[in-house]
Amino acid sequence: MTTRTDRILDGLFTWVGRLIVGIGALFMAVPALFIAMLSFSNDQHIAFPPKTWGVNRYVDLFTSDTWAAPIGLSLRLAAVTAVVALLLVLPAIIGLKRSNLRGGGFIEGASVAPMLFPVAAYAVGLYAVFAEVGLLASFQGIVISHVIHAVPMVVIILSTAMDQIRPELELAAMTMGASRGRAWLGVTLRLLTPAVAGAAIFAFVSSFDEAVFITFLGGPGLVTLPKLIFDSVQFGVDPAITAVATVLMIVTSALLFFATRLRKDVR
Template sequence: MVGSTSTIGFRLLVGGLYLFLLAPILIVVPLSFSNDNFLTFPPSSWGIRWYVAMFQHQGLMSAFRVSILLAVVVTVLSLAAGIPAAYALNRFDFPGRNALMSLFTAPLLLPSIVLGLAILLIFVKLKLLATFHGLVIAHAVVTTPYVVRIMSTALSTLPASVEEAATMLGASPLTVFRRVTLPLMAPGLIASAALAFLLSFDEVVLSLFITGPRITTLPVEIFNYVESKTDPLIAAVSVVLVAATLLVVLLVERSIGLSKAMVK
């Protein structure tokens, strides 16, 4: 009886926490279908006016294209840098390995505003402000540590004996990595790619320090928009972004499963 009561209490607590986390979405979704000129809840009239306006807004669409291209480039670069780094840190024993691991993951410990200010001071001297290359470098600094961490966890769960067996059978190191190691760490690879893409696409604090009139990202454009206007357009944009994020999560879940992707 006591156990049943505690179970019901735990479920109520979890349900309350879910409701607390989802409460903003429960407000934003109805607001996105408002036909009003200002944010009012509940809306006095309904429609898809602001969804149409979103696709007709040149600034948002231009920033969206920049964010998509930026996220793709950053994801590729993060994987290209993070996978070899994680492999070397997990498969080779050399002096300073722990210090190198700490160096790779150091950006995870810094607040975004501190990291953004530091990058701003460096980019001013290198003349990388408001450039696509500068955005790629800055975002890669944030996303690569996540790739290193996830891939390190993925590699730590793979038995080295499998690679040793392939080597003893005459496979070259490149063949072993391509035919044995890479397929086995595919769940971690997909999780790393999805996380790097979403982190780069949604990054706003770091981008605020680097973007300018010549180039801007979607989160920064949204930030600038809400400073001067209070219409439901941003609610429509938010719903689309939430739906796109859920789609990425569902694709990962349907392809390999979230538990395998996170490599528990």
């Protein structure tokens, strides 16, 4: 039996639910839209609403030396991180999945573990280690920290993709006369390619976005783009960061969108 009160309550809950979802979406999207809007202002300071409109901040961003070096460093770091992470994980995953190695599950689990620790705590630990071995404030040190940060994601992506490639495919290729290496390259690795590209993009983005490790381990010499943004907010706001943030958001989401598409192609 539905009473009047029930109906009112039902309606109420439906609307409350919608409201919560709406507010959530708003909270996630509005800052991004806000920043994007502010980046197209020619005001001296960041202010809302903008009094003047224009692309001065983008001109600043792409012409001033302040931003060029950190962007270059970030790109280099991200590229090296992606390559190193793949070179580490790809052979390991194939080894784990194509052998009857005991404890393989444990190794895979352990490689995902860095994901579970708070990044800041991990960074403090690395600081102590790096101080011992002289890796503080070095490019290699930052690469190591970024690789650690990227490995869990790369492991998960490649491991899931490998699970979908049946070992019989390689065996079939081999019975038909392909050597083990040829079967592996022409079939397994070929089928893994979209996942490899996807994993590379994720690793790249995770490094490009990373602000915690660099703050702890980078020292004064190494300034990446996220670090510079932090610094510029701390020591007087350079309005160009609105433009930086907008470009970052667009590039990152484009890359991630592309990576997701690639992963879908595997199936």
